[in-house]
Amino acid sequence: MKVVIAGAGFGGLETATCLSEALGSDVDVTLVDKNDSFVIGYSKLDVMFGRTTAEAIHWPYRAFAKAGVTFRQETITAIDPGARRVTTAKGTYDADVLVVALGADYDVSATPGLVDGGHEFYSVAGAVKLRDILPTFQGGTVVIGVMTPHYKCPPAPSEAAMLMHEYLTGRGLRGRSRIIMTTAMPSPLPVSKEAGDAILARFEQLGIECHVAVMPTRVDGAARLFHLSNGVALDYDLLLAVPVHVAPPVVLESGLAEGGWIPVDRATLRTRFPDVYAIGDVTSVGTPRAGTFAEGAGRVVAAEIIARSRGGDVARYQGDGHCYIEFGEKELAEISVNFLGGPKPTSEYIGTTPEGAARKRLFGSTRASRWFGL
Numbered sequence: 139m140k141v142v143i144a145g146a147g148f149g150g151l152e153t154a155t156c157l158s159e160a161l162g163s164d165v166d167v168t169l170v171d172k173n174d175s176f177v178i179g180y181s182k183l184d185v186m187f188g189r190t191t192a193e194a195i196h197w198p199y200r201a202f203a204k205a206g207v208t209f210r211q212e213t214i215t216a217i218d219p220g221a222r223r224v225t226t227a228k229g230t231y232d233a234d235v236l237v238v239a240l241g242a243d244y245d246v247s248a249t250p251g252l253v254d255g256g257h258e259f260y261s262v263a264g265a266v267k268l269r270d271i272l273p274t275f276q277g278g279t280v281v282i283g284v285m286t287p288h289y290k291c292p293p294a295p296s297e298a299a300m301l302m303h304e305y306l307t308g309r310g311l312r313g314r315s316r317i318i319m320t321t322a323m324p325s326p327l328p329v330s331k332e333a334g335d336a337i338l339a340r341f342e343q344l345g346i347e348c349h350v351a352v353m354p355t356r357v358d359g360a361a362r363l364f365h366l367s368n369g370v371a372l373d374y375d376l377l378l379a380v381p382v383h384v385a386p387p388v389v390l391e392s393g394l395a396e397g398g399w400i401p402v403d404r405a406t407l408r409t410r411f412p413d414v415y416a417i418g419d420v421t422s423v424g425t426p427r428a429g430t431f432a433e434g435a436g437r438v439v440a441a442e443i444i445a446r447s448r449g450g451d452v453a454r455y456q457g458d459g460h461c462y463i464e465f466g467e468k469e470l471a472e473i474s475v476n477f478l479g480g481p482k483p484t485s486e487y488i489g490t491t492p493e494g495a496a497r498k499r500l501f502g503s504t505r506a507s508r509w510f511g512l
């Protein structure tokens with residue numbers, strides 16, 4: 139069976155790994171990504187705050203050596219879901235089963251004035267730029283603005299705010315600085331009242347201001363004003379932004395997307411095209427955009443492909459995931475959520491523990507070793 143996996147992020151890597159583990163060279167998997175390496179999402183915060191180098195966070199795809207899987211570093215220029223054909227700058231790949239795992243792109247220009255007036259910190263390039271800007275900052279008002287309710291890793295802006303507090307304290311600048319976070323959501327983490335309240339309580343303790351349920355409308359870089367939907371305009375000296383997210387253009391042009399994202403059957407991740415699946419951030423499956431959800435979706439799709447070839451159980455996607463929340467470099471809380479297993483989402487919040495930081499390191503190192511043998 140020929141399987142083409144478009145995108146080698148959390149979802150694509152996990153799908154390919156599960157297929158290889160179960161079927162070995164009995165399956166013919168082509169895994170396509172435009173990049174030469176994978177970067178785990180949260181390492182962008184580490185780069186921005188100078189806790190690691192930009193070079194250290196790349197895990198090279200050449201180390202992704204799995205029986206039955208061929209990695210191609212190629213940019214996908216077209217997807218024909220009816221024909222299950224992927225076209226790249228170098229050729230075409232026809233599949234019996236196509237898995238679309240192309241993630242979410244950013245559209246910084248969707249927020250008027252943001253390109254010139256602020257800095258996104260969600261891409262490696264944005265994080266590297268801020269790593270160089272932060273040491274030149276001499277105190278003032280830092281606004282961490284979330285430009286959309288639908289963004290990757292819901293706790294990340296709150297983490298950025300708390301790590302900014304730690305960073306400015308370390309440089310002796312906290313006394314003459316304000317930190318303000320704005321979010322379109324009703325709480326920093328609406329899925330769990332306990333987690334949202336814990337973040338707000340820590341914000342209060344650290345003197346971080348938080349505006350919830352507000353959408354940014356525009357940025358005036360010349361006047362350094364950040365305009366919100368409730369009519370408030372915040373003065374800022376440094377604006378860190380979570381930009382508007384969009385599906386990659388090749389997905390929007392493919393006919394797979396509706397309303398900007400790929401709709402899928404929630405239990406199976408099937409799209410409306412036979413033998414075409416979509417997983418992770420590129421879908422509108424109804425879970426938050428985070429790596430653990432993309433991985434879980436990849437496991438369900440792999441199980442269905444394996445069952446076709448070998449028989450066995452077909453899993454139903456539960457939309458469950460586990461996230462870490464950095465309250466500071468050495469203080470980490472955790473949250474487990476299940477979005478689709480019952481009539482409404484459930485969550486379990488574990489407050490900060492001394493072991494949290496080690497467990498987050500383990501989360502990264504198990505992926506590095508499982509996928510890349512690092």
Ligand SMILES: Cc1cc2nc3c(=O)[nH]c(=O)nc-3n(C[C@H](O)[C@H](O)[C@H](O)COP(=O)(O)OP(=O)(O)OC[C@H]3O[C@@H](n4cnc5c(N)ncnc54)[C@H](O)[C@@H]3O)c2cc1C
Nearest residue numbers: 145147148149172179214240241291418419427428429430
């Ligand atoms: C600051 C930050 C912190 C985060 N922290 C966490 C965390 O702690 N835990 C967690 O679980 N998640 C976290 N995330 C979220 C996580 O990174 C994403 O949700 C996750 O990567 C989504 O997986 P995916 O497989 O859907 O897409 P991705 O991992 O984004 O993979 C998509 C792949 O498709 C490729 N691609 C796109 N277009 C093309 C094309 N035209 N041709 C070829 N290849 C293409 C891309 O290069 C990419 O490799 C964080 C994200 C950020 C930004």
